Amino acid sequence: MDIVLEQVEYRYAANSPFEKKAVEDVTFKIPEGQCTAIIGHTGSGKSTLLLHLNALLKPTSGTVQIGERTVKAGRKEKDLKPIREKVGIVFQFPEQQLFEETVMKDICYGPMNFGVSEEEAKKRAAFWLKEVGMPEEVLGKSPFDLSGGQMRRVAIAGVLAMEPEVLVLDEPTAGLDPRGRREMMEMFYRLHKERGITLVLVTHSMEDAARYADKVVVMHKGRKVHEAPPRELFSDTARLAEWGLGVPEVVKFQRMLEEKTGKAFPKVCLTMDELADMLKLGGESL
Amino acid sequence: MMEKMIFGRYIPADSIAHRMDPRAKLIFVFAFIAIIFIANDVWGYVIAAAFTYISVKMSGLSLRFLISGLKPVMILIAFTFLLQLFFAREGNVVLDLGFIQIYEEGIRQAFFISMRFTLLVFMTSLLTLTTTPISITDGLESLLNPLKKIKFPAHELALMMSIALRFIPTLMDETDKIMKAQMARGSDMSSGPLKDRIKAIVPLMIPLFVNAFKRAEDLATAMEVRGYRGGEGRTKYRLLFWKARDTFALLSLVLLAAVLAAFRFWI
Numbered sequence: 001m002d003i004v005l006e007q008v009e010y011r012y013a014a015n016s017p018f019e020k021k022a023v024e025d026v027t028f029k030i031p032e033g034q035c036t037a038i039i040g041h042t043g044s045g046k047s048t049l050l051l052h053l054n055a056l057l058k059p060t061s062g063t064v065q066i067g068e069r070t071v072k073a074g075r076k077e078k079d080l081k082p083i084r085e086k087v088g089i090v091f092q093f094p095e096q097q098l099f100e101e102t103v104m105k106d107i108c109y110g111p112m113n114f115g116v117s118e119e120e121a122k123k124r125a126a127f128w129l130k131e132v133g134m135p136e137e138v139l140g141k142s143p144f145d146l147s148g149g150q151m152r153r154v155a156i157a158g159v160l161a162m163e164p165e166v167l168v169l170d171e172p173t174a175g176l177d178p179r180g181r182r183e184m185m186e187m188f189y190r191l192h193k194e195r196g197i198t199l200v201l202v203t204h205s206m207e208d209a210a211r212y213a214d215k216v217v218v219m220h221k222g223r224k225v226h227e228a229p230p231r232e233l234f235s236d237t238a239r240l241a242e243w244g245l246g247v248p249e250v251v252k253f254q255r256m257l258e259e260k261t262g263k264a265f266p267k268v269c270l271t272m273d274e275l276a277d278m279l280k281l282g283g284e285s286l
Numbered sequence: 287m288m289e290k291m292i293f294g295r296y297i298p299a300d301s302i303a304h305r306m307d308p309r310a311k312l313i314f315v316f317a318f319i320a321i322i323f324i325a326n327d328v329w330g331y332v333i334a335a336a337f338t339y340i341s342v343k344m345s346g347l348s349l350r351f352l353i354s355g356l357k358p359v360m361i362l363i364a365f366t367f368l369l370q371l372f373f374a375r376e377g378n379v380v381l382d383l384g385f386i387q388i389y390e391e392g393i394r395q396a397f398f399i400s401m402r403f404t405l406l407v408f409m410t411s412l413l414t415l416t417t418t419p420i421s422i423t424d425g426l427e428s429l430l431n432p433l434k435k436i437k438f439p440a441h442e443l444a445l446m447m448s449i450a451l452r453f454i455p456t457l458m459d460e461t462d463k464i465m466k467a468q469m470a471r472g473s474d475m476s477s478g479p480l481k482d483r484i485k486a487i488v489p490l491m492i493p494l495f496v497n498a499f500k501r502a503e504d505l506a507t508a509m510e511v512r513g514y515r516g517g518e519g520r521t522k523y524r525l526l527f528w529k530a531r532d533t534f535a536l537l538s539l540v541l542l543a544a545v546l547a548a549f550r551f552w553i
């Protein structure tokens with residue numbers, strides 16, 4: 001299922017003195033089965049944009065096509081549930097959405113809202129809890145007795161248990177420790193690779209964008225200013241700086257190396273492994 | 287709809303009303319609430335409405351904006367209007383619809399009560415629209431200060447109010463966020479039978495309460511580590527200045543009261 005945004009504009013509190021344009025003239029496509037990263041400075045409209053992907057917000061102008069459905073400005077939409085079933089969103093700080101007495105019940109909440117039987121929902125709960133790296137005995141506990149990081153995992157399991165086709169992640173690792181971050185991202189990436197789930201990832205981490213994305217969309221002041229594969233994007237450091245963005249550490253390192261040795265590498269390396277391979281090759285020919 | 291509602295919000299601007307001393311504005315509004323009850327005929331309400339209109343002009347806000355912003359409150363007022371219209375049973379029957387009669391007094395009451403209500407809402411909104419929450423609290427504390435002699439907790443009350451006011455927008459944002467998060471999980475708060483809709487509120491209220499308690503705890507800790515120990519001997523960073531315009535505003539109210547009383551008792 002592709003999602004296509006066309007000239008999407010969103011104004012908060014439209015036609016009131018508090019009107020605030022958060023997103024303007026954004027057009028791009030989220031192709032099925034790919035990982036699309038959205039990066040941009042705080043306040044550039046990333047979260048607002050994400051809310052359009054499952055029709056939680058309707059554009060004030062433009063259209064959003066989600067699979068077969070088209071959400072258009074100014075048109076009343078009915079029965080949005082099928083959209084929300086297919087497009088799951090993990091919000092920033094998802095641990096805030098937990099409310100049930102037990103972890104089991106909380107994970108079952110989403111699937112059961114979409115008509116999954118209780119029995120099946122419980123099965124899914126057990127399965128997805130394990131997937132997010134939590135022990136099974138947690139199922140009977142109150143989510144409020146868990147640590148922050150554990151709550152986050154449970155909340156994510158609650159969205160995954162809906163088994164959406166498209167998984168939208170709004171800074172899913174913000175506030176986690178480095179190891180938790182790595183584990184979490186690896187888990188999403190594995191789901192993406194193994195199950196073909198379409199990923200949309202909003203992130204502040206250039207490393208994550210470089211490592212996981214097939215395509216990176218850059219937002220700046222509510223507009224889409226660039227759209228490119230990571231390798232192309234991160235080879236233009238100066239341009240990124242204009243939008244208040246950096247490049248991954250490994251790219252910085254490569255640039256420093258190039259400067260000191262006076263030799264330009266044939267391509268930008270996006271991960272440490274790539275750079276290591278490149279250096280090995282270079283070492284032989286030097 | 288929530289984001290358009292202006293009831294209880296502050297709109298920064300530079301107008302006479304904005305620059306007035308918050309104490310004067312508080313007295314002004316409370317006195318107005320009392321004075322409006324003097325009016326009991328059409329002329330009284332026309333004058334009170336004109337007075338309100340001038341006050342709106344002084345605030346630099348447009349009447350259109352106020353009316354559109356107060357629409358949700360207006361619905362409430364319309365409802366009161368109908369209630370009065372159908373349930374007051376005095377005077378002559380004006381209209382007989384068979385199952386219900388509308389009385390002369392009903393029309394009168396409905397008109398006056400909704401008019402009074404409208405003017406009150408406008409005036410109180412003007413107060414909050416032109417005064418930052420923090421100045422309102424400062425003003426209130428300053429007005430209540432004399433009561434400290436009889437052990438009235440003026441400072442604590444003001445502090446509680448300012449904290450409450452400070453967190454209203456935060457709570458609204460949070461409500462919006464959690465609502466969206468649960469909607470993404472398939473909760474449906476805007477359609478379906480009433481029973482289901484009420485059920486759908488639980489996943490919203492619990493996270494809200496949990497967060498509110500957590501925040502209260504954090505705030506208490508933060509205040510404690512910064513050495514907060516009540517209002518005793520505490521000086522103010524923001525000082526209040528009473529100017530001529532504040533006196534004039536209150537005098538205009540005295541005039542309004544006199545005119546309304548004249549209409550009521552002598553004319």
Ligand SMILES: Nc1ncnc2c1ncn2[C@@H]1O[C@H](COP(=O)(O)OP(=O)(O)O)[C@@H](O)[C@H]1O
Pocket residue numbers: 012013020021022040041042043044045046047048049462
């Ligand atoms: N509920 C809201 N009401 C009004 N303005 C908002 C709201 N949410 C976000 N905004 C504004 O919209 C802009 C984009 O915000 P957001 O989409 O959250 O950006 P990002 O996720 O990139 O940090 C910001 O200027 C923000 O202040």
Ligand SMILES: [Mg+2]
Pocket residue numbers: 046047048092170
């Ligand atoms: Mg955001």
